[in-house]
Amino acid sequence: MDAEQPRVTTDERTWNEAILGAVFTQAQVGFHVLDHDLRVIKVNKVAAGRRGLPVDRIAGLPAAEAYAVLGVSFDEALLLDVLATGRPVTDRLVTGPPSAGTPRSSVFSVSVHRLEDGDGRVLGLVVTSTDVTAREGAQARLALLHDAHERIGTGLDVERTARELVHVTLPRFADSVVVALTDTVLRGRDPALDVGVTTPLLRCAAAGRTAAGPPVPDVGPVLLPGVFGDELPRSASLVAGTATSGVLPTDGGRPGPGLVVPLTAHGKVLGVVAFHRAASAEPYGPDDLALADAIAARTATCLENALRFTREHIVMYALQAWPLRQHEATQRAVDVAQRHRPGGTGAGSWYDVIPLPGARVALVVGQVENPGLSAVATMSRLRTAVHSLTTLDLDPHELLARLHAVTRRLSVEQTIGPRADEPTASCTIAVYDPVDGRIDIARAGTSLLAVVRPDGSVDERPVEDGPLLGAGGPPFACATDVLPEGSTLCLASAPAPGDEGARTGEIMAALARPDRPPETMADEVERLLAPDRVLLLARTRRLSSDELAEWEIPFDFEAVATARALVEERLDAWDLPVDPFTVTLVASELVTNAIRYGAAPVVLRLLRQDDGLVCEVGDAGQAAPNLRHAKAVDEGGRGLLICATLAEDWGVRHTDDGKTVWAAIGTRPGASPEGS
The missing domain is CATH 3.60.40.10 (PPM-type phosphatase domain)
Incomplete structure (x- = not known):
């Protein structure tokens, strides 16, 4: 049996040195170690290499000078506060110059901690930095999309919606924005279906620019479809930074990178929006294309809602138009x-x-x-x-x-x-x-x-x-x-x-x-x-004696002749352009029917009108009169038929006390109403 190998022990100091070396050489976090005078003692390759500067050019410099070389703003008060109090500062965003090969400014998340030895003596500070440019860009795009949903479509007006699109995206997304709507949309009509079938006529509905942005056209002029490309795109598309390829005129500035986005909803072309950045700005990327599509979709929905409101308003106005x-x-x-x-x-x-x-x-x-x-x-x-x-x-x-x-x-x-x-x-x-x-x-x-x-x-x-x-x-x-x-x-x-x-x-x-x-x-x-x-x-108002004549007729057939005489006398006094024979005949027939089929009392009334008069006969009976065609051998039954034939209109209304049969008689053909 082999002898047991002796265990190799490592002291704590060795472990600390190994860990510190790995952090400085392998971690993707930038480290700057400062002494208590805020001089740079040590930096790792990640921090220095990001700017392409050698370590020996930074080490030993005061922090203010070292950061100036890196193009990063320096907050000496913040560092001194951490050095004095020991309270760390974490996730402080700092903007630096663009990285090599890109015009976009870099954003770093910076944290500062105080360094102490084992006896608690203050040695200096350690400053860590992480490049969060991509993260901040994503958050900025998300915030812009949120603002677009909140601020676009606050009113039901297509031109206002176009202006809101310009205000939301300028200058956060572009240095110049041009919104062109179809002539049909601006007139409040339903746009043509299918993007690929027709090339609509476009008018500038809203435009804006920053001081660095290229010029934009005036609101109102017709923009030929060709200025957005050979044909309108179906989704957000990049365009070259030349004046001939965009909607921007050639005078007063050179367009930078741009993109064109159609404004479509349910296959209907509502318009187009063109975004351009300054010539020195970073080109639009895939994330920007997706954001532009989302903003355009929101705008198109609002435009469609505005059009629907306009059409419904026209319909409602027509339905609610009061009669003369x-x-x-x-x-x-x-x-x-x-x-x-x-x-x-x-x-x-x-x-x-x-x-x-x-x-x-x-x-x-x-x-x-x-x-x-x-x-x-x-x-x-x-x-x-x-x-x-x-x-x-x-x-x-x-x-x-x-x-x-x-x-x-x-x-x-x-x-x-x-x-x-x-x-x-x-x-x-x-x-x-x-x-x-x-x-x-x-x-x-x-x-x-x-x-x-x-x-x-x-x-x-x-x-x-x-x-x-x-x-x-x-x-x-x-x-x-x-x-x-x-x-x-x-x-x-x-x-x-x-x-x-x-x-x-x-x-x-x-x-x-x-x-x-x-x-x-x-x-x-x-x-x-x-x-x-x-x-x-x-x-x-109440009708005067010049407009109303009323008599109570005895409930006796012999009173029909009296009724005719009363009507003739009043017609002579009023001097109306009506046929006296027609009026007296209608009145006598209505009175006869009331006496034959109704009940006392019988009231005869003449109502004077500008276009003739109305003859009314009321009685206490509730039986409704029926218009019928009498046979040739019938001795009666023709009264209502005569009235309906001679009068322009007739009818019956029931009251609590009985009924009233009326007939409207117009002026004689060729006669002029009184006062004309």
Whole structure:
């Protein structure tokens, strides 16, 4: 058996020297050892070799001179503080000159520690440095991409988005930036599909440069597609630093390295952006290409959103375009002031002033919940439904019940997903009759509704709130009142979700001055409304004796001749350009039907209009008249057919006390209305 070999022992000093030697010769960290006078005692090859300087040229120099040779800024106060306190400084970023073969400045992470011997005496400092240029570059690119997501697309405007792209990337990514958008995009239209099919016409939408950057074109001119290359690239592409290959003019500077990035979304060409750096700057690399693609993708998304908003805004504006003022048709009943305060959210709010038979007028204000294009589309369909339903001469609460059914049907047709997305709406309908001042009001949902009487008193809640259309359903809150002439009815749509709503107290104070014209009142109230709300003010009137004639006819067939005589006498007094025979025939037939099929009392009424007159006959019967074609041998049954043939329009409306049959008779052919 061999004798056991003796174990080789190594003292601690030997280990320390070996470790220190390995660190200085093999570690990829730069070391500078300074004495307590801040002179360089020792440096390793990594620290010195990075700048291509021999060790003996640095050793023995004061730190300020040694660092000056390396082109690194020197903070003597920081070193002295570590030397005095012993508190180390770690990961302090220091910028140095570019390394050999690259124009980019180097970034070092520097740490400083105090050196002490075994007895605690201060010997000096050790300064370590690590090249973190790549790391800092990656963090800078990440920060730039984050800023692009935060600062690009703050508004729904394509030119503003282009300017934001310039502001974000200048000077952190380029010394000059040119954003060109297609002419189609700048006009708010849908761009052509497929990048490779067409070469669009480009216009400069935004441009900027630093003092060192090459010149840029003015905003507005047409940029021919060829200035971005033979064809638009499909992704970020490098371009040579020559003026002929980029969008930059040749006067006033030479372009440096650059790249061109298309702005595309879903196969649609929206524009192009060109980045250029100064001639002495570092060329763009693969990481820069990826960053440029990401920034361009963000910008293209924002541009597409802006285009979609523009198109939806055009559609919403068309759908929300109010009808022409119905002054000539409704001014005998009310004097109207209308306002709409747009806010850009696309709230589906609307108002309507609808003339009804018998000089009556329907005032409608509504608001579809959940603003947006779908809300405006729903609003347009509800408006159409209201106009159709008013032809039935329904009471307002009955009309709302029908409108609720329409809303539920629209909900089923257009809703996809949970029921929470189903459309609902608030609506207020008021029907005013200028003959007796009667007003019938019904409400669905919550809205601003007030009645201002001529003495200045304001009724803030003439009708209680009701359930929303499409939600709770009938019965809807309703009320009937008789308003003195000169009263003002104020209706405003309910606030959209998230709106602060109208300041009710201030609005009531503004309304409590009925001595002013409706237009003046509307101007003051409009300022107090939240955006996207509509306002309707109606000052009531009563028909005068020159516009209205009314008689109670005895419930006897012999009274038909008396009715004809009364009509002829009033037509002579009014001197209207209507055919007297037609009017008297229609009146006698309606009175005959009321006596034959209705119940007492029978009331005959003539309503004068600019384009003719309306003949109304009311009775206490509830039976609805039927238009039929009598046989040749029948002795009767032709009254309504005669009226329907001679009149321009006719109809029937039911009331609590019975019904009223009316017929509108126009002026004679070739006759001019009074006052024309």
